[in-house]
Amino acid sequence: MRPLAGPRSADRAYPSLPHEASCPAEPCISSAYRKLDTGRQHRARSTGGMNESHIIPLRPRDRLFAVLAVVLAVLLLPVAFVRHPGRAREWACHWALGVRFPAENLTGLTYGARAAFTAARAEALWRHGQLIGLTSGYRDPLVQQRLFDEEVSRVGSPAAARMLVLPPAESKHVKGTALDVRPYEGARWLEEHGARYGLHRIYDNEWWHFEYRPDAGLQATEGISNALPNPQAASTC
Numbered sequence: 001m002r003p004l005a006g007p008r009s010a011d012r013a014y015p016s017l018p019h020e021a022s023c024p025a026e027p028c029i030s031s032a033y034r035k036l037d038t039g040r041q042h043r044a045r046s047t048g049g050m051n052e053s054h055i056i057p058l059r060p061r062d063r064l065f066a067v068l069a070v071v072l073a074v075l076l077l078p079v080a081f082v083r084h085p086g087r088a089r090e091w092a093c094h095w096a097l098g099v100r101f102p103a104e105n106l107t108g109l110t111y112g113a114r115a116a117f118t119a120a121r122a123e124a125l126w127r128h129g130q131l132i133g134l135t136s137g138y139r140d141p142l143v144q145q146r147l148f149d150e151e152v153s154r155v156g157s158p159a160a161a162r163m164l165v166l167p168p169a170e171s172k173h174v175k176g177t178a179l180d181v182r183p184y185e186g187a188r189w190l191e192e193h194g195a196r197y198g199l200h201r202i203y204d205n206e207w208w209h210f211e212y213r214p215d216a217g218l219q220a221t222e223g224i225s226n227a228l229p230n231p232q233a234a235s236t237c
């Protein structure tokens with residue numbers, strides 16, 4: 001997660017950051033990758049399913065983290081009921097996940113995106129014991145520009161860079177409606193259940209990138225796949 005710094009050791013098994021390809025099987029891509037991504041798209045969600053599990057195995061400690069987070073959330077529930085009646089489960093989940101993902105930052109997300117993400121991951125935790133953390137949400141335009149520039153330097157051209165990083169004017173991260181999540185299992189949960197909250201996976205080459213697109217809900221429930229292969233495709237459609 002850490003928007004700008006590199007992943008902590010506990011998270012290195014996951015290509016933590018945005019618009020970068022999930023590179024566990026390759027010598028990881030650019031630094032822009034591992035930092036944040038960018039994103040934009042015009043279409044709805046991917047219904048193609050996530051097929052990267054063969055390169056991102058579930059680690060035993062992930063299950064342990066999940067169990068501990070659920071236990072902590074249960075312990076925090078009474079306090080949450082007192083402080084936030086009516087939303088106690090969400091808050092207890094939020095506090096518990098804050099221990100697991102201390103560097104995550106939801107600041108800058110739009111109200112809708114933040115509310116949707118908070119509600120979705122509360123369901124993931126309480127219903128399925130699945131943790132979902134945010135690696136990158138809102139990004140300052142200058143940060144996004146730097147990431148784009150770094151990617152251009154790495155791959156040699158703006159067109160190639162756009163396969164993974166979009167410029168600020170097109171990035172949904174800059175607009176506060178894109179969320180890069182972790183771990184892989186959490187992203188898989190969100191791909192399966194996120195449409196109910198208006199959260200959709202967008203690009204085939206970014207399992208971690210979701211966007212808050214409440215208007216895409218109908219298409220999602222109808223099983224219509226409008227996924228784009230990569231961010232670059234968003235500018236050509």
Ligand SMILES: [Zn+2]
Nearest residue numbers: 018019037209
């Ligand atoms: Zn992203």
